Amino acid sequence: MSSAENHLQTAIAYVSKYIGNIQEEELELLLQCIRFANYQKGDLLYRHGEIPKSASFVITGAVRSYYIDEEGKENTVGFYFENEPAFPYGSFVELVPAAASFVAMEPVVVVWISRHDFYHFLETFPRFETGIAKVLGEYLIKGGQHLKLMRIDSSRERYKKLLEIQPEIVTRVPLTYIASYLGMALETLSRVRAGKL
Amino acid sequence: MSSAENHLQTAIAYVSKYIGNIQEEELELLLQCIRFANYQKGDLLYRHGEIPKSASFVITGAVRSYYIDEEGKENTVGFYFENEPAFPYGSFVELVPAAASFVAMEPVVVVWISRHDFYHFLETFPRFETGIAKVLGEYLIKGGQHLKLMRIDSSRERYKKLLEIQPEIVTRVPLTYIASYLGMALETLSRVRAGKL
DNA sequence: TGCATAATTTGACGTGCGTCAAACTTCTTT
DNA sequence: AAAGAAGTTTGACGCACGTCAAATTATGCA
Numbered sequence: 001m002s003s004a005e006n007h008l009q010t011a012i013a014y015v016s017k018y019i020g021n022i023q024e025e026e027l028e029l030l031l032q033c034i035r036f037a038n039y040q041k042g043d044l045l046y047r048h049g050e051i052p053k054s055a056s057f058v059i060t061g062a063v064r065s066y067y068i069d070e071e072g073k074e075n076t077v078g079f080y081f082e083n084e085p086a087f088p089y090g091s092f093v094e095l096v097p098a099a100a101s102f103v104a105m106e107p108v109v110v111v112w113i114s115r116h117d118f119y120h121f122l123e124t125f126p127r128f129e130t131g132i133a134k135v136l137g138e139y140l141i142k143g144g145q146h147l148k149l150m151r152i153d154s155s156r157e158r159y160k161k162l163l164e165i166q167p168e169i170v171t172r173v174p175l176t177y178i179a180s181y182l183g184m185a186l187e188t189l190s191r192v193r194a195g196k197l
Numbered sequence: 198m199s200s201a202e203n204h205l206q207t208a209i210a211y212v213s214k215y216i217g218n219i220q221e222e223e224l225e226l227l228l229q230c231i232r233f234a235n236y237q238k239g240d241l242l243y244r245h246g247e248i249p250k251s252a253s254f255v256i257t258g259a260v261r262s263y264y265i266d267e268e269g270k271e272n273t274v275g276f277y278f279e280n281e282p283a284f285p286y287g288s289f290v291e292l293v294p295a296a297a298s299f300v301a302m303e304p305v306v307v308v309w310i311s312r313h314d315f316y317h318f319l320e321t322f323p324r325f326e327t328g329i330a331k332v333l334g335e336y337l338i339k340g341g342q343h344l345k346l347m348r349i350d351s352s353r354e355r356y357k358k359l360l361e362i363q364p365e366i367v368t369r370v371p372l373t374y375i376a377s378y379l380g381m382a383l384e385t386l387s388r389v390r391a392g393k394l
Numbered sequence: 395t396g397c398a399t400a401a402t403t404t405g406a407c408g409t410g411c412g413t414c415a416a417a418c419t420t421c422t423t424t
Numbered sequence: 425a426a427a428g429a430a431g432t433t434t435g436a437c438g439c440a441c442g443t444c445a446a447a448t449t450a451t452g453c454a
Binding site for chain 2: 067069075077089090091092093094096099100126127129130132133134136137138139140141143144145146147148150151152153183
């Protein structure tokens with residue numbers, strides 16, 4: 001099977017996961033609406049301050065979202081891997097500028113849909129709205145978990161908790177970004193991992 | 198105008214805000230689905246660990262959400278005032294136990310809808326889904342703001358930022374809860390406000 | 395009005411972790 | 425295989441803020 005076909009399968013499986021079996025006509029329109037895109041390490045999928053014009057879902061690779069604070073420091077707020085949505089959700093729905101940028105941490109393939117096609121599709125097949133709500137719900141829960149994580153005061157415990165709830169992050173992501181995600185200095189994370197704190 | 202009629206007006210205005218004009222039939226079903234409820238200070242609207250059976254919107258009063266962490270400490274994660282949704286969103290949609298409890302900080306009136314009626318209504322009038330997505334989007338943005346707030350390292354700056362983005366909180370909420378919301382000791386917040394830090 | 399309880403302030407002290415700096419290790423690229 | 429860049433570790437030092445304790449002020453209720 002070619003890589004393109006493979007990606008298509010993945011994308012369809014992704015949609016099915018949220019809304020169940022897809023009808024012939026639904027699939028037809030869906031295929032007209034979705035596109036695939038490749039990114040190299042360091043490429044931006046979404047830029048902070050811009051209103052997102054599309055919704056992307058990771059097929060392969062790893063994406064990181066971050067924003068720059070007033071002191072110019074980069075704050076990592078999310079990681080997105082295979083079979084996860086990776087775009088500024090709230091901003092996409094609310095049509096406001098995104099607070100965060102999304103960047104490829106390694107070669108990335110995504111399936112994406114433009115805002116226009118997205119809403120056109122939903123108008124045609126309203127039953128898909130339910131799936132959207134579910135995705136949003138997952139996003140909310142994920143965000144809540146991160147907030148909860150960040151509220152743990154001790155660095156050691158914060159890292160411990162991360163290992164507990166998202167161990168895959170620790171194996172795939174450079175230390176710098178994990179430290180940033182956990183809101184601690186790189187050096188502190190290093191010491192925590194060495195058991196020196 | 199009676200207080201009950203007044204609340205009804207508020208509720209309808211709230212819905213209109215998200216989906217525009219409401220048709221006769223829509224309103225009729227809506228009125229069959231929604232209920233009002235009163236809470237006294239300290240009453241729980243939602244309990245952590247339970248799957249929310251309803252969606253509530255504040256008509257009057259103030260609500261606070263919090264969770265208890267492993268050390269038994271109470272962590273405030275949100276405040277909800279007039280014309281805001283106040284319920285565990287992600288959990289409501291995803292049918293998972295809520296991470297947080299919601300409690301009335303003062304006498305509260307809410308309009309609520311059961312999950313059953315909620316989905317029944319949406320099936321009957323799918324165009325309302327769009328409004329739901331918007332509410333979810335607002336929630337996401339709100340959550341993102343709080344996370345961003347929490348990532349500011351200095352207590353002083355964290356409080357300053359809160360004043361900037363949600364000044365109403367500072368006037369309506371006891372210090373203890375603000376401190377908890379900002380992830381700092383009550384004493385630290387007191388010193389920050391006195392300009393001693 | 396006065397008493398009890400809650401809310402906020404002030405002080406003293408200790409420490410976790412950020413910052414700066416430098417060494418060491420692991421990837422890239424040619 | 426060498427040279428450079430990127431990623432990670434280690435050490436030294438200081439201070440912001442948490443904790444404990446007690447004083448002061450505000451609030452509710454008889």
